[in-house]
Amino acid sequence: MERFFKSDFFYDFLRAPVAIISFCVVALLVLSAIFAQFIAPTNPFDPASLELMNGFTPPMEPNMFTGDVFLLGADDQGRDLFSAILYGLRISLFVGIMAVSLAMVMGVLLGLIAGYVGGWLDNLIMRLADIQMTFPSILIAMLIFGVARGLLPPELRYEMAITVLIISIGLSEWVPFARTVRGTTMVEKEKEYVAAAQLIGLKRWQIMIRHILPNVLGPVLVIATITFALAIIAEASLSFLGVGAPRTEPSLGTLIRVGQDFLFSGEWWILLFPALTLLALALAVNLLGDWLRDTLNPRLK
Amino acid sequence: MLVIIFRRLGQSILVLFIVALISFLIFRYVGNPVDNLMGQEATLAQRAALIEALGLNDPFYKQYFNFIWKALQFDFGNSYRGALPVSELIASRLPATIELAVTSAFFALVLGVIIGIYTAINRGGYIANLILSTSLIGVSLPTFLIGVLLIWLFAVELKWLPSFGRGDVVQLGWWSTGFLTISGIKSLVLPSITLGLYQLTLIMRLTRSEMLEVMRQDYVRFAKALGLSSKQVNFNHALPNTLVPVITIAGLQLGSIVAFAIITETVFQWPGVGLLFINAVYFVDIPVMSAYLLLVGVLFVIINLIVDLLYLAIDPRLRDSNSSE
Numbered sequence: 049m050e051r052f053f054k055s056d057f058f059y060d061f062l063r064a065p066v067a068i069i070s071f072c073v074v075a076l077l078v079l080s081a082i083f084a085q086f087i088a089p090t091n092p093f094d095p096a097s098l099e100l101m102n103g104f105t106p107p108m109e110p111n112m113f114t115g116d117v118f119l120l121g122a123d124d125q126g127r128d129l130f131s132a133i134l135y136g137l138r139i140s141l142f143v144g145i146m147a148v149s150l151a152m153v154m155g156v157l158l159g160l161i162a163g164y165v166g167g168w169l170d171n172l173i174m175r176l177a178d179i180q181m182t183f184p185s186i187l188i189a190m191l192i193f194g195v196a197r198g199l200l201p202p203e204l205r206y207e208m209a210i211t212v213l214i215i216s217i218g219l220s221e222w223v224p225f226a227r228t229v230r231g232t233t234m235v236e237k238e239k240e241y242v243a244a245a246q247l248i249g250l251k252r253w254q255i256m257i258r259h260i261l262p263n264v265l266g267p268v269l270v271i272a273t274i275t276f277a278l279a280i281i282a283e284a285s286l287s288f289l290g291v292g293a294p295r296t297e298p299s300l301g302t303l304i305r306v307g308q309d310f311l312f313s314g315e316w317w318i319l320l321f322p323a324l325t326l327l328a329l330a331l332a333v334n335l336l337g338d339w340l341r342d343t344l345n346p347r348l349k
Numbered sequence: 350m351l352v353i354i355f356r357r358l359g360q361s362i363l364v365l366f367i368v369a370l371i372s373f374l375i376f377r378y379v380g381n382p383v384d385n386l387m388g389q390e391a392t393l394a395q396r397a398a399l400i401e402a403l404g405l406n407d408p409f410y411k412q413y414f415n416f417i418w419k420a421l422q423f424d425f426g427n428s429y430r431g432a433l434p435v436s437e438l439i440a441s442r443l444p445a446t447i448e449l450a451v452t453s454a455f456f457a458l459v460l461g462v463i464i465g466i467y468t469a470i471n472r473g474g475y476i477a478n479l480i481l482s483t484s485l486i487g488v489s490l491p492t493f494l495i496g497v498l499l500i501w502l503f504a505v506e507l508k509w510l511p512s513f514g515r516g517d518v519v520q521l522g523w524w525s526t527g528f529l530t531i532s533g534i535k536s537l538v539l540p541s542i543t544l545g546l547y548q549l550t551l552i553m554r555l556t557r558s559e560m561l562e563v564m565r566q567d568y569v570r571f572a573k574a575l576g577l578s579s580k581q582v583n584f585n586h587a588l589p590n591t592l593v594p595v596i597t598i599a600g601l602q603l604g605s606i607v608a609f610a611i612i613t614e615t616v617f618q619w620p621g622v623g624l625l626f627i628n629a630v631y632f633v634d635i636p637v638m639s640a641y642l643l644l645v646g647v648l649f650v651i652i653n654l655i656v657d658l659l660y661l662a663i664d665p666r667l668r669d670s671n672s673s674e
Contacts, residue, residue: 182650183645186612191630199379319497319501
């Protein structure tokens with residue numbers, strides 16, 4: 049731990065106000081999502097806690113029938129918007145983290161294999177990556193989502209929606225990981241420590257996982273951060289389009305979709321607060337990713 | 350040179366066959382053509398007859414080539430909803446998407462290049478810095494959120510522009526255009542800004558960095574030393590060399606404009622191909638999904654091919670390095 053506080057990395061961090069602020073915003077949002085059930089005044093998805101009379105209560109104004117006050121107002125069903133955002137944030141972050149993990153594991157493994165084994169496997173994996181890169185990832189995620197819905201029996205479509213969402217976003221983002229890891233692996237495998245490992249008779253997968261993997265993790269971290277921002281936006285977009293998280297398990301995108309319906313009747317808060325939360329999250333993660341890329345890549349300094 | 354062109358063409362055709370294969374697999378194995386054509390009461394004999402008639406008992410490769418052959422004649426089967434031919438559905442909605450995509454690409458390119466040049470020439474200036482930091486927010490703002498916020502401001506609060514649809518369209522043969530009526534043009538404004546804003550920030554940043562790069566080159570310095578005015582140096586010498594990479598990137602971005610049109614069309618209920626696709630995903634309308642994939646695949650492969658060939662034509666160094674391979 050002490051080594052971390054004395055590192056160049058931490059030194060740079062303390063001298064980058066943008067990075068500190070972004071980190072604090074991300075940390076605050078993640079913590080409030082984790083502890084949502086302790087912070088949120090109500091459980092927004094427990095039907096017993098909903099009072100229909102509270103529908104459309106503006107922020108910080110007592111409801112004219114019940115006298116209840118909501119920090120950020122209430123939605124059409126009388127649900128406290130602040131609580132809904134906290135729980136929605138939790139789903140958005142969960143989907144984002146799981147999708148990035150899936151993309152990372154898949155991309156790193158395929159990249160390691162392509163770089164270390166080479167030959168026709170390398171060719172196959174990289175051509176596949178080329179083809180996938182031809183298409184924008186959001187389109188691929190939509191397509192995978194649609195196919196998965198087609199394969200699932202109708203009664204499972206809602207239950208499995210979150211899982212399907214994670215898989216479709218994860219599968220659409222593995223290419224950058226694979227490309228970077230492949231490149232670094234090809235450089236690393238020529239080094240002496242790999243030759244030494246081969247000499248003492250270690251198996252291929254042992255060399256790949258135990259010896260090469262730790263040395264390619266730096267760039268992976270940067271890509272993971274940037275991909276995380278992309279995944280959050282992709283999730284919000286899909287949910288907004290109605291092909292992501294269902295209304296029973298709303299993410300920030302679903303909340304914005306619901307809020308848009310009430311824009312014309314003047315209930316602006318149902319849209320605005322989830323939108324601001326999403327914007328803050330995406331912007332902070334993006335800025336953090338930019339800073340990480342500049343710091344971990346000495347060539348750009 | 351000719352060898353490279355042919356090799357590149359071969360790669361494109363291979364990619365097309367793979368896209369067609371995925372499209373075929375979705376069409377054939379995710380959807381169930383028989384169930385959708387026949388009611389539940391159909392007897393086993395009737396089903397068997399239909400399976401035989403549709404050629405579903407044929408060997409795999411034969412079905413695959415049959416699918417491609419039909420696709421070449423724009424026959425993608427019937428939509429599960431409404432039972433209209435998919436090709437007719439797509440043809441009726443294609444003009445809306447193309448007009449939207451072209452307008453927003455034009456908007457993004459023109460404005461992006463102008464602002465990019467401005468921020469490069471006035472580097473470090475107050476306004477230039479403001480534009481640059483605002484553009485970072487623009488990159489983080491998801492497309493759908495831009496659309497919703499624009500609707501809120503210009504349609505709900507100010508009531509200047511319509512919030513959905515294409516307005517009145519004029520029918521020119523099979524093509525329906527919104528360019529010829531006032532309500533059509535008004536309807537086009539918000540969706541094009543929504544769709545073009547991300548590309549605009551991208552093109553602006555690219556133009557700026559390319560321009561700064563070029564302004565450091567010797568020939569620009571010599572032009573200045575020659576006593577040319579800074580206007581002449583910037584626009585006659587620096588700008589043309591900046592535009593080559595900018596236009597190629599803008600061309601490549603056409604593909605993602607088509608993809609993001611899905612989101613914009615949903616926000617504005619724009620009756621284009623993207624809205625058709627998202628409804629197909631929602632209602633699991635497999636033939637429409639499969640046809641859309643094939644269409645977009647062909648489009649992307651063609652765009653990439655043109656951009657690559659343009660690079661070859663513009664930059665002689667690429668020709669050499671490739672042929673010595």
